[in-house]
Amino acid sequence: MLLYRVTSMNLDEGRGVFYDATASLQDAIRMAKLIQRREPTHQVSVEAESWPSLPWWKYRLHRILGTHKGFGVNFKDRHRLTIDDIRTVWPDGHAQSS
Numbered sequence: 001m002l003l004y005r006v007t008s009m010n011l012d013e014g015r016g017v018f019y020d021a022t023a024s025l026q027d028a029i030r031m032a033k034l035i036q037r038r039e040p041t042h043q044v045s046v047e048a049e050s051w052p053s054l055p056w057w058k059y060r061l062h063r064i065l066g067t068h069k070g071f072g073v074n075f076k077d078r079h080r081l082t083i084d085d086i087r088t089v090w091p092d093g094h095a096q097s098s
Contacts (some may be wrong), residue, residue, distance in 0.1 A: 001054045004028035004089070008035050009043040021049060023059060029090050046090035049083050 004025050009016035022028050028046045036044040051059075076082065 001051050001056055003049045005047050006032045007045050011043055032090055045088050047086050048089045050085040052084045053081050
């Protein structure tokens with residue numbers, strides 16, 4: 001399953017915010033564009049994370065229960081799931097025109 005995470009980095013302060021992952025690329029890009037308008041000095045991106053052992057229904061269940069917070073850390077440590085691949089899809093990736 002592919003999940004999309006928005007990241008907003010303040011390069012001057014060396015700090016960033018990692019938002020909860022979503023299954024919708026369009027929602028992630030919409031959110032990234034909104035954050036970029038609000039914080040023009042931040043480096044904002046959307047990354048696609050491949051979770052090969054996470055079925056869609058299980059991800060939805062975690063969203064409903066609220067156990068999706070801190071998705072990467074929680075699922076790596078608590079549920080023994082792994083991320084297969086992470087790549088930037090916006091603004092540098094193929095989804096830039098969306």
